[in-house]
Amino acid sequence: MAGPRTHLLWRAALLHRISGVLLAIFLPVHFLMLGLAIRGADALDGALVWTDTVPVKVAEFGLVFLLAVHLAGGLRILVLENFQWRDGQKTFAAAAVGVSFIVAMLFGLRVL
């Protein structure tokens, strides 16, 4: 696709938006799990058995990635807007994605 909506920093903004929306959708599920933990060990264990399946593990890897990339991308924008301008924003945006991927990989290797 051609047009102004293809350059790297626009894609970084899109990723930030999508990760934000997905995290917002995930958060209620997360709180539901926490709610189960409060209700008692049995209820939580029942749910945690379900989290042991491979698709859920992959989804968790995805969630850690989303969280990391939303955090790192958001920090980039906060720094850009609140401190002296620095050139090389494309490099920073790419680094944010790279670091987030590594973080998610480390998490994945630890839990899988």
Add this chain to the structure above:
Amino acid sequence: MTKPLKVSIWRGGADGDYQSFEVPAKANQTVLDVVTWVQRHADATLAYRFACRVGMCGSCAMMVNGEPRWTCRSHVSSVIRDGQLKLAPLANLPVIRDLTVDMTPFFDKWQRAEARFHPSMTRRDEVPAIKPDTAARKAADAAVECINCGVCYAACDTVRWNSNYLGPAALNRAWTLVNDERDAGTRQRLAAVSGTGGCYNCHSHQSCQAYCPKALNPTRSIAGLKRAGLAAKP
């Protein structure tokens, strides 16, 4: 002989359509050359704008294959895709006819952003010396070469979503004046650019910078306004 260029050009107003032309391909041909050839040899009623032809006046901007460009300095070879050129009026502005848009909303926003000089002295005062190496002068220098072409305005999604948004060019100009020692209007300017449709609407995704033909960085200027606006709050 090289194959002719396939060119489709927007005709009519907002509800118009594309019309196809075949234009002789030449070495070192600009998009504006192509449009001019069509108007001189195929259809004299084609409406488009240009003046300087050398990237100074800012009047020749159009959408070229979906991207905003200054056409007098865009070589066909660098923007053509699959042997085709698709030319449309600049995005985010009302179409008048064919390739001309009404720039009124664009320039009205310059006024709304107080992106004009407010003198602080009279002609009887001595002209102040402005040192070239102060931070303010450097900031103004970095943003001052705007030719009002509207390319950034057409590239900005925030303008597309919010017709009230002042847009990159007006805000960039406002930033040069915030950094102009001779100017006395920064108080009302910061109020003007901090309100509804102002600098805080900008998402910093730098589409304006990616397309500015003068290689300016309105995002940096807008970030400066955001900081100045926050610092100015009581």
